[in-house]
Amino acid sequence: MTHTFKTANTCATLITFDKAEDGTITNIQFTGGCNGNLKALSKILDGMKAEEINEKLRGNLCGRRPTSCADQLAMAVMEN
Numbered sequence: 001m002t003h004t005f006k007t008a009n010t011c012a013t014l015i016t017f018d019k020a021e022d023g024t025i026t027n028i029q030f031t032g033g034c035n036g037n038l039k040a041l042s043k044i045l046d047g048m049k050a051e052e053i054n055e056k057l058r059g060n061l062c063g064r065r066p067t068s069c070a071d072q073l074a075m076a077v078m079e080n
Contacts, residue, residue, distance in 0.1 A: 002027075005076035010062065012038065012069045015076050023050040025077050033069045041070060050077035 005015045012033030018026045028042035045053055054074045062068035 003076070005072070005079065007069070007072040007076075009065050009067050010069045010072055012072070015069075015073055017073075017077065019050065019077065024048070025050055025053060028073065030069060038069055041073075045073075054078050 001020075002016060002018050005017075007013055007015060010033065012030040014031035015028065016031075017028040020026070025048055026046050028045060030038040030042070054077060057070040057074040060068045060070040060074075062071075
């Protein structure tokens with residue numbers, strides 16, 4: 001099932017991904033943000049379980065911001 005998550009406090013404004021019933025995440029796409037870095041992140045995480053993505057990325061910050069695109073992805077995969 002495809003999910004859409006509107007981000008907050010990041011350069012990326014939207015994250016879309018597919019989440020299987022077993023929690024496997026695929027087809028991660030960011031709208032906006034650091035294009036090259038987010039494409040690489042999407043490739044590296046493709047096929048991982050939501051819980052594993054959350055454990056690796058939750059709390060990752062970007063500069064002075066209270067979050068990051070990676071942190072927002074961790075929130076998104078656990079929320080949906």
